[in-house]
Amino acid sequence: MKTTPRPIDATALAIMLGLCMVWGGQQVAVKLAVPVVPAVLQAGLRSVVATVLVGAWMLWRRQRLITGDGTLPAGILAGALFSLEFLCIFVGLTHTSASRMAVFLYSAPCFTAIGLHWTVPNERLRPMQWLGMVIAFCGIAVAFSDGSGADLASTWPGDLLAILAGVFWGMTTVVVRASRLASAAPSKTLLYQLAVSAVLLCALALATGNVHIGPMTSTVWISLVYQSIGVAFASYLIWFWLLTRYSAARLASFSFLSPLFGVTFGVLILGESVGWRFGCAVVLVFAGISLVNRRR
Template sequence: MTDTPRSPSQASVVVQFVLCGIVWGSSFLFMKVGLEGLSPAQVAWSRLLLGALTLGLFVLARRETLPRSLRVWGHMLVLGVSFCVAPFLLFAWAQQHVTSGLGSIYNATTPIMTAIMAGLVFRVEKLRPIQLLGILVGILGVMVIIAPWQGLDLAQSVPAQLAMLGATACYGFSLSYMRRFVSNTGMSALVFSFLNIGLGAAVMLLLTPVLVIEPVELSVPVVLAVLALGCLGTGVAYIWNQNALRAWGPTRASTVTYLTPIVGVALGMIVLGEPLSWNEPVGALVVFAGILLAQNRLRIRRRDRAAEAAGPSPADSLRPPAERPAGRA
């Protein structure tokens, strides 16, 4: 009779959840510091390779098995580009022209983009009127953040903000793609994360002669920032997040979305001395209201028993199979 692996304690899950929010909220600070000595492509290249190496070590340590189906590998390659390469490049380029705090705020629009992609592009979910209202509210929040009444900086700020929206659109596309094409692969959370990051790293390696071979100016802060961004933010934090998802379920675990902008804005102001305009936190609050509506989370207490009887919610099904809870802790 073999021993089954013990589930992490609730205290351990709470610690991992908080650490995940701190690390992901710090990612925009790490990118900003990394850009002091590296190009945007070099930052994306470094974080993907370091993340893949970190997750690969965990796969070897746990003796996980990789899928054999070429179809699964093909879909994971698509996700490696859409969920890693493209958004990482877009965020890194945009961070040259905007504050790290603003980047963390825009990252929080991912649930809005997911609702749009799932309902209007992939048609894997029928959008209800309340969800459509949430999308409109989220768009309004983005407009408050952009602040067109202050004048549009077409040279830097607006294109950078549009690039960050493009990055979160990639995330939304990827989450919907996962539901449509990678819903029953049987992969563990760790293997899913490793293939996602690893194949993205492989694509960046192929693009090295085109994007990455440029002069670099390494310093201790730049090296430490890139190591933290890759090994922690693109590696270990994925495992922490998966543990929280399996212990709590996607609804509670996804509240990390609300933690990361707070960390990102605070670090940008404290460490880098970045300014914060009134419209940015106000717009973020409007975006969060749109997320609550788009994910149909209002009146959640009244619907708890009905939801349990009905089974998984549409929001749950937007999570990749590797991110769905394996059972109650």
């Protein structure tokens, strides 16, 4: 029996602020560990640990890991797209700053809206949402133009990978919403994505020879624990728990705080600089995404 979503209360607000801080710090954590643990291997290890933890959590909750509900094909596809998303994020962070990655990555809601427009009849875009799309992409163009020629020559590959990560993130959401995964348990959908990405990313790391790990420091250990347990396991499960109790649309509006935390952490922890044009780009991207996700 479906329950009516609760209005956002102080508990939900506090949890969402915490989640946005966790998600915003993800790019900084990856940057801190990349000099010691190669990007692709780092992404694979993160998924391996989170897969084991989610599987154990489902067993503890007495949820079946394997069922004949017809979700396997969509689950594998969602997992492959999830793998491509994080491959782009982790490799992209070796070419661009955590601040720029945080903003470009959150172009994903726009790509999600476009995909759902063509696959889910009740998700058609309205003129105001198309306007939001244009504004958001103008913001991305402004962000690309921020910095000197030398800076852009070194960051544009990472910026492009960040946008591709947003595309794959959006495609993953479309697959989940438009397939049998829409009625599956959220933990099972998450397990599909983590398990498939663990296999694919670790195999890619082995195939490319990017498996050499340097001397481990406390900072690197904290980064890996943060990514695998804090982000991929705990934060995603908490997010799914919130979705069972509160309005998804209202919760999603808070997720736009994540890039703000990402930019802030990049400046404070990594010492990254942000130009005024990039600041204007952030405003445009947020304004556009807000219009895209605006309800009637």
